[in-house]
Amino acid sequence: MTDLAERRGVETELYEPAEDSALLAGAAVDGVDAEDRVLDVGTGSGYVAARVRAETGAHVVGSDVNPHACRRAAEAGVETVRADLVSPFRAAVFDVVTFNPPYLPADEDAARDDWVEVALTGGTSGRAVVDPFLDKVGRVLRPDGTVFLLVSSLTGIEAVVQRAGERGFSSVVVAETSFPYETLVVLKLVR
Ligand SMILES: C[S@@+](CC[C@H](N)C(=O)[O-])C[C@H]1O[C@@H](n2cnc3c(N)ncnc32)[C@H](O)[C@@H]1O
Structure with missing residues (x-):
């Protein structure tokens, strides 16, 4: 396992919940009502989805490109769909979308060719998955729906806010935590 993977709690097959997962879950729980339909993109183990469902009573669906993650989330009782981002879902069906994406910048020659890289890295900018999302x-x-998106200072928070603005969203930071090497924030996006 790489140092990066160790630090982020990634096993070889999927991402184990870490500080970023807990920060996102807490912010989402505060912003979700029992009647809401919620999509947790990149659900991994299903930790965020399961917490939002348990703590709000909302209907929550998880999605992930990683089949191992889909299996684990389903075993945790999360309704799970294997999907690239939001591609299979119908238009205008979710009140809330949450995403703790792969957000770390990677070396130019690092391919996203294993589940560790898929969970952690977003190309040289760190935004290769955040931007299409x-x-x-x-x-x-x-x-009137809301997005809760976890990003790091290493991802370029201003660049994410700008891209969101170009797509019609205003952004506000609703949760934040700092480490010696980075700051994690949860952005709440609304139109
Ligand atoms: C940082 S992990 C977060 C996992 C979990 N949500 C958590 O907070 O513990 C990022 C997750 O996004 C998934 N992912 C990466 N690219 C994706 C894509 N294009 N569509 C859906 N999921 C993706 C990865 O497989 C991984 O499970």
Whole structure:
């Protein structure tokens, strides 16, 4: 296991919940009502999805590209769909979408060819998955829907806020925690 993977709690097959998972779950729980339909993109073990469902009573679906993650989340009782971002979902069906994405910048020659890389890294900018997510998430959100997106100072928070703005979202930081090497924030995006 790489140092990076060890630090982030990634086993070889899927991402184990870490500080970022808990920060996102706490922020989402505060912003979700029992009547809401919630999509947790990149659900991994299903930790965020399961917490939101248990602590709010909302209906929560998890999605992930990683089949091992889908299996683990399903075993945790999360309704799970194997999917690239929001591609299989109908338009305007979710009140809330949560995402703790792969957000760390990677070396130019690092391919996203194993589940550790898929969980952690977002290309040289760190935004290779965040950017298409921002481009596509508006389609599946109800008009007054909300996105809770975890990002790191290493991802370029201003660049994420700018891209979200170009897609019609205003952003506010609703949770934050700092480490010696980075700051993690949860952005709440609304239109
Ligand atoms: C940092 S992990 C977060 C896992 C879990 N949500 C948590 O907070 O513990 C990122 C997750 O996003 C998934 N992922 C990466 N690219 C994706 C994509 N294009 N569509 C859906 N899921 C993706 C990874 O497989 C991984 O499970």
